[in-house]
Amino acid sequence: MKLNLATLAILLIFAVLFISHAAGLPWTPAHIIGMAIAAPALLLLIVARLQLGGAFSLQAKASTLVTTGLYARIRNPIYVFGALFLAGIIIWTSRPWLLLIFVILIPMQILRSRKESKVLEEKFGPAYVAYKQKTWF
Template identity: 85%
Template sequence: MKLNLATLAILLVFAVLFILQASRMPWTPAHIIGMSIAVPAFLLLIIARLQLGSAFSVQAKASTLVTRGLYARIRNPIYVFGALFIAGIIIWANKPWLLLIFVILIPLQIKRSRKEAKVLEEKFGPAYLAYKQKTWF
């Protein structure tokens, strides 16, 4: 639980600093669209991280098969909502050329998710395969 609280604290500090910066800027259509994507994605990213709990690790390892909450529908919600958050921030910043980040980010996330899937399949076998069939990415 200590790691979850540290992660939450870091994310909340980031959110407060970002809100302070954003409040100084005019609300253009790009800002509104970007925030409409980034804010829910950020909140869902926090929820996904909290739901993952102690199963979170930087390196692919299989301590627990988390299948509740957001993980009941999406195998990798941290990747999905992280990418949406980044897209929202890029749109908010009105710098569409930064979307090129996804040329690097998406293949890396796919590669990492495949490595994690392999580790989980080795550890949990049929239970993971059944879970995988019920979920997206």
């Protein structure tokens, strides 16, 4: 529970600081599009983290198979919404060269998700295989 609250506090502090900074800038098309992507992605990232609860860990380990909420449709919503949030921020900054971050981030997330999938399949067997067939990424 402590890790859940700490993560939420960090994300909320970041959101408040970002919004306070963004409020003083002109609303260009890039700012509007970036914010339209980043804001809901951040909200869904927070929801995904809260729904994962105590099953969250930095290392791939299988304590609980979370299959409800956002996890009912997406196996790795933290990765998906984290990437969308980052894309929104990159668009918001109007620095498309920062998209090179995805050249590193996306393969890392794919590798990590495969490792996590293997650990979960070893622990939960057929239940995880069935869950995997019903969900995306």
